[in-house]
Amino acid sequence: MRAPTAAPPHPADFASIVRRHTPLVHATAMRVLHSHADADDVVQETFLAAWTHLGAIVDAAAIGGWLVTTARRRSYDRFSGAAARVTGRLDESTPAADDHAPTGVTERASLAQAATAVLTTMPATQRRCWELRHVEQLSYREVAAALGLPVSTVRGMLVRARATLSRELAAWR
Numbered sequence: 001m002r003a004p005t006a007a008p009p010h011p012a013d014f015a016s017i018v019r020r021h022t023p024l025v026h027a028t029a030m031r032v033l034h035s036h037a038d039a040d041d042v043v044q045e046t047f048l049a050a051w052t053h054l055g056a057i058v059d060a061a062a063i064g065g066w067l068v069t070t071a072r073r074r075s076y077d078r079f080s081g082a083a084a085r086v087t088g089r090l091d092e093s094t095p096a097a098d099d100h101a102p103t104g105v106t107e108r109a110s111l112a113q114a115a116t117a118v119l120t121t122m123p124a125t126q127r128r129c130w131e132l133r134h135v136e137q138l139s140y141r142e143v144a145a146a147l148g149l150p151v152s153t154v155r156g157m158l159v160r161a162r163a164t165l166s167r168e169l170a171a172w173r
Helices: 011-033 036-052 060-093 102-121 124-135 140-147 151-168
Strands: none
Touching: 011 036, 011 060, 036 060, 102 124, 102 151, 124 140, 124 151, 140 151
16 A cells, blocks of 8 residues: 555645755755756756646655756756767857868868767766856856856866866877
8 A cells, every 4th residue: 555645735834845945955956967057047946947847746745856956957957968068169160261172171070069069978077167258258257256166166177177178189280
């Protein structure tokens, strides 16, 4: 026999659910995204999804786990979507060359692909620092503010990212 489950939360109780679980949902999103702005967006999306699916929640005691899982999934989706946008911008921002011969075009495309592959191996925060600095062309302070990190940490991550790119793409010189 199944143990009885708690009744689903009533819409009037939703405000207390939001108050009680917002810090946990925000912390979950921050662990993945390392950006307060993106984490705030994920929190909002997560609670909107919770409101939309309120009637389908069978066990009110399990809503915390549901919210964390939803926030984590939305964070990963947002993070992978950002990586795809950066990859597209990396391809678009590659300077046009005077050499339009098929071999030159292929070489440049291969280099962009190799650089993207190296970027995907970097730790998420380090990669995001590099993207904001070199693709978005933000200043060190702007990168630090966007990621909620000290400027010195941003500088260190950029040094390591450049060293990794230099080492891994040495054959392209």
